[in-house]
Amino acid sequence: MTDPARRDRLRELLDAVVDADNTDVGDMARSSFASEFHFSREVRRLTGESPAALRRRIMLERAAWRLRGGERVTAVAADEGWSSAEVFSRAFRRSYGVPPSRADNVEFRLPAPNGLHFHPPQSLWLDSDGDKKEPDISQLMVAHDIADTAYLIDTSTTLSKEQWQEHISPGQVVLDWDGEEPSVGAVLGAIVWTKEVWLATIEGRDFPGREPTQPESTTPEQLAAHHADLGNRWSAMISDYTAEGRLGDTIIDALCDPPESFQLYGIIAHVLTYSAHRRQVARGMLARCGVETRIGDPLEWMRGN
Known part of the structure; x- marks a missing residue:
């Protein structure tokens, strides 16, 4: 119904x-x-x-x-x-x-x-109302990413501790430098940790520890609280740089060997791309735990918001 x-x-x-x-x-x-x-x-x-x-x-x-x-x-x-x-x-x-x-x-x-x-x-x-500001696709995608991640983490609170940490997909790797993500907790934690790493890079903070996003050391409830704060900061950062017309700014990461440069809009596209992939991976893993989820379509989300 x-x-x-x-x-x-x-x-x-x-x-x-x-x-x-x-x-x-x-x-x-x-x-x-x-x-x-x-x-x-x-x-x-x-x-x-x-x-x-x-x-x-x-x-x-x-x-x-x-x-x-x-x-x-x-x-x-x-x-x-x-x-x-x-x-x-x-x-x-x-x-x-x-x-x-x-x-x-x-x-x-x-x-x-x-x-x-x-x-x-x-x-x-x-037809759209020509008097209104043209919709911003990037803002929609950023907001949907944060909302859908929060939804999946919240849905995971129905899992037992064993299910949260269970190696459902042994050896599963999304990006080589992030390591294996074999459990629901690992995949969802990686979504949150990725934003945290890039925010630290953009804000000039120290490289963050990964423990607060690891399934062995955090619960879905704790990850949800961590993501809520991080999501707000991530969204605010993008809004601020967008308003200032600075999404073309470049970060030169001297920690890479050799050093690499990243433009802000490229960083955002990277985060959104792999977050979307991981969210669908997490849905498949939750399904194997017997947990049904919404499909994660921005159109579906827009109808409800």
């Missing part, structure tokens, strides 16, 4: 509006388990259009796209729910300024108060 808190109500309402079986607002309302009054009010509140006007425009856009693809007017009119080809033709001319026979001369999108349009072949497209 769908968690009500995670339902996409706009998506449900739009499904009802464009469903071919719903010939009027009453049908739309019943299919979305709402009264006709409430359904109409919600659609207008969320889209700025009445259900009937929204449906009519979306169907006209889809019809125009189909006509541009060479389909016959009579077939399109019937499929899109018009009572006759003549009625459809009049509606098309009023909306596009040309008859259906000249659909090739028009863009199938019509003016909309909400940026919501038909999207070929059977989807809808909602």
Whole structure:
């Protein structure tokens, strides 16, 4: 059963509006388990259009796209729910300024108060609000990485001490210089420790000890607390350098032989790449312990947040 808190109500309402079986607002309302009054009010509140006007425009856009693809007017009119080809033709001319026979001369999108349009072949497209700041993909990935890591560590609190430390995958190595990660605790600890190492490098701190992230010396609860603090620092560091336009700054690590240089944005990409890999490895290991987890998809996480 769908968690009500995670339902996409706009998506449900739009499904009802464009469903071919719903010939009027009453049908739309019943299919979305709402009264006709409430359904109409919600659609207008969320889209700025009445259900009937929204449906009519979306169907006209889809019809125009189909006509541009060479389909016959009579077939399109019937499929899109018009009572006759003549009625459809009049509606098309009023909306596009040309008859259906000249659909090739028009863009199938019509003016909309909400940026919501038909999207070929059977989807809808909602334009973003141009007045708002463009979404930052890197910020999304950083936030999701921290949240998903916290989720997996929290999920691991259901494991026994033996399961947390058990060598489920003997000899498992993600990166040679990090050594073996044979247990759930080792994999999740490596995610946290990697951020700690790079933060120390960026902040000019001493190289951190690994004991607080080793499964033999820490519990999931302790690792969770350690990660919460570290995640906040990691996120704040990225935000600060981003705001200052300094993600292109370079660190020259003299401890390497020979010395190596790392740009900040490359460090962040490195951490995110191997964190994502380890999180999926941890999911597989948890499954072998009989623990179910969410799949870790950013899209799933966005729906819940």
